[in-house]
Amino acid sequence: MNQYSRIFSGIKPIDKLHIGHYHGIIKHWLDWQYEHECFFMVADLHALATKYIDPKDIKFFVKDMVINWLATGVDPSQATIFVQSQIPEHYQLHLLLSMITPLSWLERELGDKDRHIDNMSFSNQDTYGLLGYSLLQSVDMLLYDAKYAGVVEEQVSRVELTREIARRFNHLYGREFGFEEKARASIKKLGAKKADLYEVLLTAYQQEGDEEALDKARYLLADAVNLSLGEQERLFAFLENKSKVIMSEPQEIIYNSNLLLGLDGQGESRSANNVIYLREGIDSINRKIRSMPTDPARVRITDVGNPDKCPVWELHKIYSDSKTCEWVRNGCVTAGIGCLECKKPLIEAIDIEQQKILANASPYLEDDNLITNILADGAERAQEIAAEKLIKIKEEMSLNY
Ligand code: SF4
Secondary structure (H helix, E strand, O other): OOOOOEEEEEEOOOOOOEHHHHHHHHHHHHHHOOOOEEEEEEOHHHHHHHHOOOOHHHHHHHHHHHHHHHHOOOOOOOOEEEEHHHOHHHHHHHHHHHOOOOHHHHHHHOOOHHHHHOOOOOOOOOOHHHHOHHHHHHHHHHHOOOOEEEEEHHHHHHHHHHHHHHHHHHHHHOOOOOHHHHHHHHHHOOOHHHHHHHHHHHHHHHHHOOHHHHHHHHHHHHOOOOOOHHHHHHHHHHHOOOOOOOOOOOEEEEEOHHHHEOOOOOEOOOOOOOOOEOOOOHHHHHHHHHOOOOOOOOOOOOOOOOHHHOHHHHHHHHHOOHHHHHHHHHHHHOOOOOHHHHHHHHHHHHHHHHHHHHHHHHHHHHOHHHHHHHHHHHHHHHHHHHHHHHHHHHHHOOOOO
């Protein structure tokens, strides 16, 4: 990953954040925010795609989520934190790109995953919004020219779709009118000798894939003093048979989806209450960890176990130091410790982490204006970039009246 490159990521506000979000996603953000230009978005429009019947909860989760981002260390002076629906350019670009996105691409993406992720109870009521869900995700990335997009494994195909849409847009609109004729005229300006050489190198690269010829042609162009910068760029593009790049293609950074699993090692589920939320009280944490399933082979305390078959071990790997982890492994495989004993240091470690987050969240819980102001600043910064991008896109689509 290049330093200072732009990274985009977002979370949908359909529930409170839990420790899996913190360790699986937000901790990456905390590293990235000091080394890259980060845009972290609260994806409330995505939440609306499946929660449109009763959207009141979304509003609560938006604020709760931002409080948790801040309390865990996301720094609004380093990263741009914003709410998707506050940037009108998302709606506009969604419409514009819907004109060029083949229906089959969206149908391919319209699997069950979005419905299931949200525990959608009315999945027989598919909407136009749900069909366009994946396109809206592409819009989020393209609007900010993100070089990287942080996604979970199941969302990688969405980044691929984004690249396909960017490529299609560049193909459709990236060629200036009369590109080939203009390129030919620019070649002539090289002078007879250099023009001949350019043509030879062009043929060698385009017909035989000769990379050395490509390098030589690039060198020739970089050295061509009688060409303007625009003419040089045109001939660079002509060489590689490329059109102008208006939309850049993001690459994915994949989060560890295992960390987002529930306490029972199954998918997280609010109804099963199998996650530990950020800022959850100690009594509730205690109860949830104590009732976590362990290696089924440990029926009695004298039965040996295998940590690799136990979801408690997954949490130890996150929360415990190497000495405690060693104690867990040895104690488990020799039946030297009981499962409740094994869970004790985990409960303490999670509680310490939660207390810290709770303390950091306190000012935001006491003063609503702090969040409002942070989101207003973030929206201003995000919109500056998004608006500039949209103007360029509209120009390319001849919508600049
Ligand atoms: Fe799991 Fe710990 Fe019990 Fe082993 S001792 S089965 S790691 S809870």
